[in-house]
Amino acid sequence: MGNYSFRFENLEIWKRAIDIGRRLFTIANELEEKRLYRFAEQLRGAGLSMSNNIAEGSGSHSKKEFIQFLNIARRSTFENANMIMLFKMEGLISDEIKNQFLSDLDELCRMISGFIKSLK
Numbered sequence: 001m002g003n004y005s006f007r008f009e010n011l012e013i014w015k016r017a018i019d020i021g022r023r024l025f026t027i028a029n030e031l032e033e034k035r036l037y038r039f040a041e042q043l044r045g046a047g048l049s050m051s052n053n054i055a056e057g058s059g060s061h062s063k064k065e066f067i068q069f070l071n072i073a074r075r076s077t078f079e080n081a082n083m084i085m086l087f088k089m090e091g092l093i094s095d096e097i098k099n100q101f102l103s104d105l106d107e108l109c110r111m112i113s114g115f116i117k118s119l120k
Contacts, residue, residue: 006055011058014051021048028044049076050108053076054073067116081101081106084098084102
């Protein structure tokens with residue numbers, strides 16, 4: 001194995017997105033145990049979308065293109081927030097888990113927005 005480095009690895013927004021995404025995977029695994037496969041699949045996809053778009057955008061050749069990927073990542077925070085709210089309404093997660101995720105997703109959304117402004 002050689003040395004490698006990807007620009008996104010040093011971005012705080014990517015680190016936060018990965019952390020939240022991994023925790024969303026835990027919820028997805030619990031949903032799967034309840035045979036809620038479609039919810040689990042959707043949550044995994046949206047959870048991955050945040051960090052994937054940050055990573056993919058970091059490989060862009062222009063700031064404009066990077067910002068487009070960051071906007072997709074930002075919109076994914078809203079998709080995840082929506083699912084977390086629905087899961088709470090359906091009694092699939094606790095209030096505590098819902099509140100923690102919504103707080104973390106809100107923070108990530110603000111971080112992405114701030115990063116976009118710094119690129120303009």
